[in-house]
Amino acid sequence: MADLPFVDLLSQLHCFRSVPRNALSALAEVCEVRTYEIRDAVLTQGSSTDIALLLVEGMLEVSVQARQTWHHIATIQPGEVVGESALFMQDISRNATVLAHKPSRCLVLSPDAVTRLAGNPALMALELSIVASLSRRIRKTNLEIQSAWKDTHPPTPPTASGKAKTADKGSKATETGKPEAPRTFAGRLRTMFKGRGGKP
Amino acid sequence: MSAGFVDVARKLAESIGAVGADPLFLANMFAAGSLAEVPLNHVICTYGSPSEKVFLLVDGTVEIEKPDASGGLRPIALVQGPAMIGHMGAIDGSTRSATCRVSGQTSATIISLDTDHFRRLMGRPDGTGGAVRHLVLACLIRQLGNTNLTVSSLLDGMSEREAATETGTHPIQDITEKDLHLLQAVLRGWSIPPG
Numbered sequence: 199m200a201d202l203p204f205v206d207l208l209s210q211l212h213c214f215r216s217v218p219r220n221a222l223s224a225l226a227e228v229c230e231v232r233t234y235e236i237r238d239a240v241l242t243q244g245s246s247t248d249i250a251l252l253l254v255e256g257m258l259e260v261s262v263q264a265r266q267t268w269h270h271i272a273t274i275q276p277g278e279v280v281g282e283s284a285l286f287m288q289d290i291s292r293n294a295t296v297l298a299h300k301p302s303r304c305l306v307l308s309p310d311a312v313t314r315l316a317g318n319p320a321l322m323a324l325e326l327s328i329v330a331s332l333s334r335r336i337r338k339t340n341l342e343i344q345s346a347w348k349d350t351h352p353p354t355p356p357t358a359s360g361k362a363k364t365a366d367k368g369s370k371a372t373e374t375g376k377p378e379a380p381r382t383f384a385g386r387l388r389t390m391f392k393g394r395g396g397k398p
Numbered sequence: 399m400s401a402g403f404v405d406v407a408r409k410l411a412e413s414i415g416a417v418g419a420d421p422l423f424l425a426n427m428f429a430a431g432s433l434a435e436v437p438l439n440h441v442i443c444t445y446g447s448p449s450e451k452v453f454l455l456v457d458g459t460v461e462i463e464k465p466d467a468s469g470g471l472r473p474i475a476l477v478q479g480p481a482m483i484g485h486m487g488a489i490d491g492s493t494r495s496a497t498c499r500v501s502g503q504t505s506a507t508i509i510s511l512d513t514d515h516f517r518r519l520m521g522r523p524d525g526t527g528g529a530v531r532h533l534v535l536a537c538l539i540r541q542l543g544n545t546n547l548t549v550s551s552l553l554d555g556m557s558e559r560e561a562a563t564e565t566g567t568h569p570i571q572d573i574t575e576k577d578l579h580l581l582q583a584v585l586r587g588w589s590i591p592p593g
Contacts, residue, residue: 313418322527332535339585343581
């Protein structure tokens with residue numbers, strides 16, 4: 199871990215690049231700091247705590263368990279927030295498990311801290327950063343859904359008889375031996391959403 | 399501040415499940431826009447056009463329409479007030495992803511807010527800014543969470559049909575275009591998961 203004072207670490211995060219140092223000091227004063235070693239559980243799927251965590255240093259990995267299988271969902275880098283659903287929405291239980299991938303330090307964002315920090319430019323910058331991040335995820339998901347639909351539903355030119363020809367869905371493996379993307383839109387969705395949907 | 403706006407703001411925050419979106423402050427967002435009674439069938443925004451307004455549907459129903467493969471408009475969702483419509487364009491600068499038309503039996507009560515004004519409200523350091531940010535955060539989180547639920551719902555029951563497809567015993571069966579539109583409507587916050 200770096201030996202920089204905590205506020206200096208905060209000031210290096212992209213979301214805080216324009217935030218005055220005194221606002222970051224106030225954030226660090228109000229919010230608890232938690233330290234994790236490799237493989238420590240940061241958040242647990244199914245639990246019902248109402249905090250979110252800003253990763254300040256280290257790296258986290260997000261996984262979802264579905265039907266006894268763990269699916270890796272994402273890697274979290276410094277400056278990113280995990281668990282924001284429980285902080286900004288009522289009655290949310292964790293839908294993923296977060297483990298420390300490297301020794302990590304996180305700032306705990308609790309409802310009480312959010313109330314106490316109302317008007318603090320650091321909190322405001324963080325909230326706007328989460329808005330931007332969620333918006334990018336929605337846009338990316340929408341593009342992936344559209345792309346998967348187009349891939350699995352190619353245009354079917356009419357034959358001489360006027361009937362639409364059935365699209366060639368291809369084989370299950372490519373010549374390089376790599377598994378081909380699922381042939382159906384449902385299969386593509388299952389791959390995209392990493393086992394979150396559908397019965398076995 | 400109009401008590402009516404506070405009441406609608408409370409209902410909107412509750413329907414989304416937003417934490418920290420104080421209705422007293424949120425009502426300032428309603429008061430900042432232009433209130434109008436919009437007649438039945440009136441189009442409030444058009445697919446592909448610039449996102450210049452955020453709409454707060456106070457009362458009434460709005461139908462969401464998207465172009466289908468033939469280029470015609472196809473209804474994909476109905477939004478009941480109170481609801482926020484068109485916020486995605488204000489957040490990410492995208493053009494309208496659908497056409498919105500007043501639907502149902504009567505006119506709709508709609509507050510229009512300039513996109514720039516909405517962004518300024520989101521960036522305010524006071525209670526109003528905090529309430530708007532928390533409402534928007536809850537909206538976006540809900541959209542993503544509901545998308546996961548919708549995918550689960552769509553994939554339930556698909557597995558057996560897919561298995562039959564893979565073995566070649568049945569023609570390929572898949573999620574339909576109607577389901578695709580449902581998924582996109584949920585992702586955009588116009589619809590909720592089935593069931």
